[in-house]
Amino acid sequence: MEKVLLFFTAASALTAVSSLPARSFYFVYEPKNWTEAQSYCREKYTDLATIESMEDVDILDNMKDLSQMVYPSDSYRAWFGLYDDVSSWRWSMSDSDFYQHDEKEFRNWRPGQPDNYQGNESCSAMYSDGSWTDVGCSYSTRSVCFDVKGPNSTFVLVNTYMNWTEAQSYCREHHTDLASVRNEAENQKVKELIPSTGINWIGLYRDTWKWSDGSSSSFRYWRGLEPNDNMEHCAAIYFQDSGRWEDWNCDKKNAFICQNGFSQKVVKLKLINTSSVDLNDPQVLENLLKQLKQKLKDQGVDGDIRLSWKKQSDGNIFMKNTEDIGSDRDVP
Numbered sequence: 001m002e003k004v005l006l007f008f009t010a011a012s013a014l015t016a017v018s019s020l021p022a023r024s025f026y027f028v029y030e031p032k033n034w035t036e037a038q039s040y041c042r043e044k045y046t047d048l049a050t051i052e053s054m055e056d057v058d059i060l061d062n063m064k065d066l067s068q069m070v071y072p073s074d075s076y077r078a079w080f081g082l083y084d085d086v087s088s089w090r091w092s093m094s095d096s097d098f099y100q101h102d103e104k105e106f107r108n109w110r111p112g113q114p115d116n117y118q119g120n121e122s123c124s125a126m127y128s129d130g131s132w133t134d135v136g137c138s139y140s141t142r143s144v145c146f147d148v149k150g151p152n153s154t155f156v157l158v159n160t161y162m163n164w165t166e167a168q169s170y171c172r173e174h175h176t177d178l179a180s181v182r183n184e185a186e187n188q189k190v191k192e193l194i195p196s197t198g199i200n201w202i203g204l205y206r207d208t209w210k211w212s213d214g215s216s217s218s219f220r221y222w223r224g225l226e227p228n229d230n231m232e233h234c235a236a237i238y239f240q241d242s243g244r245w246e247d248w249n250c251d252k253k254n255a256f257i258c259q260n261g262f263s264q265k266v267v268k269l270k271l272i273n274t275s276s277v278d279l280n281d282p283q284v285l286e287n288l289l290k291q292l293k294q295k296l297k298d299q300g301v302d303g304d305i306r307l308s309w310k311k312q313s314d315g316n317i318f319m320k321n322t323e324d325i326g327s328d329r330d331v332p
């Protein structure tokens with residue numbers, strides 16, 4: 001069967017049009033570490049709780065029973081679904097076809113790196129000796145972009161000082177992307193390109209805080225100076241400060257909050273029709289879902305991703321105008 005190519009018209013094509021928060025929360029007062037709490041919630045309910053709004057914060061603040069939360073050495077804290085995914089480094093250029101075998105996993109960290117110093121280093125840069133380090137993404141420095149032609153990369157040094165996000169936009173506009181370095185040979189090429197001092201952005205970055213249930217919610221409710229520690233990768237609610245959040249060491253035992261139901265999203269997709277296949281053919285639709293799911297995984301969404309199509313009033317999934325508009329029901 002002909003392969004239908006998916007083109008997202010923008011990186012944000014997968015944003016929610018509406019979300020259906022059909023969720024309920026459950027407090028569990030038996031202290032467990034974060035991983036144990038996650039397993040427990042996944043077994044008895046759906047997952048650890050995702051807190052997506054001030055409304056959720058208020059619901060939880062009203063539900064809490066502090067009298068059940070006092071046990072030795074601890075006070076009024078509960079785990080929920082937010083954690084810092086320190087292992088999720090990936091390339092800005094995500095196209096899977098570009099990488100062979102484990103090239104996506106090639107790393108050349110300097111010894112002791114990445115260290116997530118001060119808990120906010122989620123971008124990466126290359127030293128003049130070719131080794132890599134993690135750096136705060138707001139740092140301003142030179143960048144290495146690349147032009148991709150078939151399997152080949154050509155690297156380009158950009159001498160303008162930019163933060164990582166600006167560098168990524170710049171590279172995507174003027175070249176293919178911030179450089180992916182797939183093997184020793186490419187690392188050597190980049191090393192030869194860069195000046196003998198300072199560091200240079202490359203395309204490797206990681207997500208910081210993520211939701212256990214795969215929600216893409218960007219809602220955060222940290223206490224003043226939190227998150228504050230590079231060894232603390234799990235988030236807890238502190239009920240003595242209006243339900244604000246702190247980062248904690250994940251092996252600490254706390255009460256925790258589970259949820260039933262997923263944070264469900266309905267999103268609209270606009271597909272650019274590049275082939276002669278019928279987009280409403282069930283086989284094609286099935287194939288598209290598979291590709292979408294892979295795309296979401298590539299973008300770092302993990303957990304149980306469930307996707308289904310939503311029928312329009314005419315019984316079809318895709319509508320044809322001058323543009324083809326489809327609607328996709330996405331339950332991450």
Ligand SMILES: *[C@@H]1O[C@H](CO)[C@@H](O)[C@H](O)[C@H]1NC(C)=O
Nearest residue numbers: 118119120135136137138139
């Ligand atoms: C990281 O944290 C330090 C100290 O809190 C701050 O000075 C620095 O600007 C932060 N860097 C980033 C990239 O947020």
Ligand SMILES: *[C@@H]1O[C@H](CO)[C@@H](O)[C@H](O)[C@H]1NC(C)=O
Nearest residue numbers: 136137138139163164165166
């Ligand atoms: C990078 O710079 C832009 C423009 O000054 C700013 O809007 C953005 O927040 C910065 N990004 C980071 C990660 O600091």
Ligand SMILES: *[C@@H]1O[C@H](CO)[C@@H](O)[C@H](O)[C@H]1NC(C)=O
Nearest residue numbers: 147148149150151152153154
């Ligand atoms: C890639 O590089 C190889 C070796 O340098 C060359 O033979 C090949 O033609 C290049 N491919 C493309 C698509 O540029």
Ligand SMILES: *[C@@H]1O[C@H](CO)[C@@H](O)[C@H](O)[C@H]1NC(C)=O
Nearest residue numbers: 032033034035036250251252
């Ligand atoms: C949580 O506890 C389990 C069982 O005691 C242990 O195997 C695991 O390493 C702990 N997890 C963390 C993150 O501390």
Ligand SMILES: *[C@@H]1O[C@H](CO)[C@@H](O)[C@H](O)[C@H]1NC(C)=O
Nearest residue numbers: 273275276277278279280320
């Ligand atoms: C996609 O375009 C082809 C022509 O290139 C056309 O035959 C086909 O019907 C289009 N599919 C849809 C769903 O519009």
